[in-house]
Amino acid sequence: MEVTKLVVLPAVLAFFVLCLHFMTRMARLRNLNLPPGRLGWPVVGETLEFMHAMVEGNVLRFLQERVEKYDSRVFKTSMFGNPVAVFCGPAGNKFLFSNENKNVQVWWPSSVRKLLRLSLVTKVGDEAKMVRKLLMNFLNAETLKNYLPKMDRIAQHHIDTYWKGKEQVFVHPIVKLYTFELACCLFLSIEDSAQISKFSLKFDAFLKGIVGFSLNIPGTRFYRAMKAADEIRKEIKMILEKRKVDLEEKRASPTQDLLSHMLLTSDPSGKFMTEMEILDNILLLLFAGHDTSRSVLSLVMKYLGQLPQVYEHVLKEQLEIIRGKEVGQLLQWEDIQKMKYSWNVVCEVMRLSPPVSGAYREAIKDFTYADYNIPKGWKLHWNTNSSHKDPTIFSDPETFDASRFEGAGPTPFAHVPFGGGPRMCLGQEFARLEILVFMHNIVKRFKWELVIPDEKLKYDPMLEPVKGLEIRLHPSSS
Template sequence: MEVTELLTLPAALTLLVFFLSLPFITKFVKTRKHPNLNLPPGNLGWPVIGETFEFLRSGYDGKPESFIRERMEKYDSRVFKTSVLGEPMVVFCGAAGNKFLFSNENKDVQVWWPTSVRKLLRSSLVTKVGYEAKTMRKLLMSFLNPEALKNYLAKMDTIACCHITTHWQGKEVVLAYPTVKQYALELACCLFASIEDPIQVSKLSPQFDEFLKGVISFPINLPGTRFHCATKATNAIREELKLIIKKRRLDLEEKRASPTQDLLSHLLVTSDGNGRFLNEMEIIDNILLLLFAGHDTSRSVITSVIQYLGQMPHVYEKVLEEQLEISKGKEAGQLLQWEDIQKMKHLWNVASEVLRLSPPVTGSYREALNNITYADYTIPKGWKLSWSTGSSHKDPTFFPDPDTFDASRFEGTGPTPFSYAPFGGGPRMCLGQEFARLEILVFMHNIVKRFKWELLIPAEKFLYDPLLKPSKGLPIRLQPQV
């Protein structure tokens, strides 16, 4: 929700908003009553609103870590309390905070997401906890692990080459962010659900844009709010997926589709460890989740890599040198092999440093299953917990001169454990990590071999809304490689 969204609601709806907010107000009042507990220091802010506007504003300013850093300096560098999106919350800071949360999953803490996320992604993995989450994750990972993804590398490379030929080749100026989004969505649609019709993909694209805008917002389902628009868009995507699933079931029965052709077929024909198959809504919600996560986060990373390489020609040249060496000896049109991906060490170090400095998301959330003692404070059962990439990614203890780009940080054994967490950590680490790595490497390999580029807005602002994106779409001028 935009900072001004609540302030621009028609006056006639004010009373309705108040009654919709009563559960949040009740919760807020209750959280004030812990006289015998030594809560972490901090400020819960206004009822319902809390410090949400300050939290969102730091993202719109492109400096989400400033919200965390200011409170670390003011209250405690290890942990502090706040209230965002209608929830009292304790923010764990730095590598030690990451380690505590990641190591205590399903013991003292479990995954939690704001109401807007849970209502939009319903029965997907994101909303599951405990044993349910473990079995569903295992089912999805059997398609997304490196061994399985090897079988899809050629298709990924083909899609990247075709996309670049169609949307980049022969163009003088390209708006990188929306163009990369098209590639990432085409790839996710193809690999997860065999959606290859450009018209069908283009129909889904604006729906995902609306979904993204409202996925982190106050869950007030009134016309004009981000959450309302996101709900409508999500329902439209679900209806489209229902039709695809209906056709796929028939195609599988009549042997016109393969059980291994994509994630959708995999989920339709594969049971969990107890012999239970996912129901239709679980399949739809998980495909929705992976289509969203499989393209929106990746387009943020790829766009950021393009920006950093445009700003630093010496880094670009070293990346180009590595990619040309990989291509040496290949025949024209020969696709990437798995061993080629393993040779892209410097490119991945560059992407990793981009992920450190400009992660596509700024953290995630947990819930306390018990009263927790941490850093001499007591956190009540039921309180929401948060960790932030900014509190560890730019910690000079682990990353000297943290604002300076230095891909060599990832050589050798790499960063100290728990200090670097763009994909989270512990049992809830992003299950699409390997898919994202391949997506980024394959695209960047193909783009740097074909073009150099110039940033037309060298100091363009990047902001979080809720994922990282350039404010003007990152226009670049292309220069074909000689």
């Protein structure tokens, strides 16, 4: 009996405290002018509806239904066990991007935080600024242009290996090999194809579990992702340990890749990254540095296959660049600057089919937006689709029109495939180079047609063709 009391009484007390906390919280919320919307089922909220929209590749429908129902560009919902205020349109994007460390700070679902641990994704405030600055010293245009010829060689080798002589290919899985090889080469100096292919397989399990419920039990996606992340870190650690020795013995260059840069660069106070921070940031950049670009390139191939007039215009631009070069000469920085139409095409592809659906913030204090109260601790979500398909910003938004990006381009904060503000994707310039280098090499060698012209797309977690985007290749007469 005494034992029973010792067990039951604390449980009852804990339950009572929890109920009291819940009722106090609900009473406080009732006194606030919260954005319209519904929180859905306890814990689950509207997560399943949102994830279903992701799988269907139609997140815009999830947003539009609620914007129209509540007649508001900000609405409340509940996802991943948290109340969430969803901000729509350029005004919402601008508010969240410009209020970093003032009213909001970065936040990600627990699955992302647990998988990417001490990386930049989870850093906030001054610590985030220092890590970002250190990484940007390598990922800026001035540094990356030195690696451009190497990127061109990798693209040519990739096409010779996986595309040349083929009648049909599945674009999405093959393009992954190109983007992953580039990331491995520039970040870790891995150039062996067999090692890269083996390494990339581990990333497949990691990627599939990065967004969702962090249920770490055998059989779940998250469990497989955690296991894969541990294996990837072990491989990176072996490379790191060898690199330390090679740097000490002058067998490696301080500027040969991102790993050397991270090992030898300190913050302004003289503090270096810990080994665990380096491993986690390399993991983050290998993931972000190849999978988003793979998504964009797959969709570029899709739209160029659907729109022959756009393909011809891209080809014309690339051939003009070739005519000004000696036979066999690799791409140089000035060549990239001439690819203006090609980059406008990429921007329009990312407008219509953004590789990332959006991101999250957290309210670090109570604030007001559009006359609504946003409580401290609430999660905040911005979504690329809410502004990319807005007919008040982009006329006839479903029509492909690369000219939208000529001159000054779209309304500020309307086109946000790389985010914005202090948390803007630091790999933007790296992505621009790897995409344009691939486009240059593929259009001058092939034309193609889609096997399934109306193939559907899904977010898992990046946007991808459901069946891998099979195409028929035709060697270009040009």
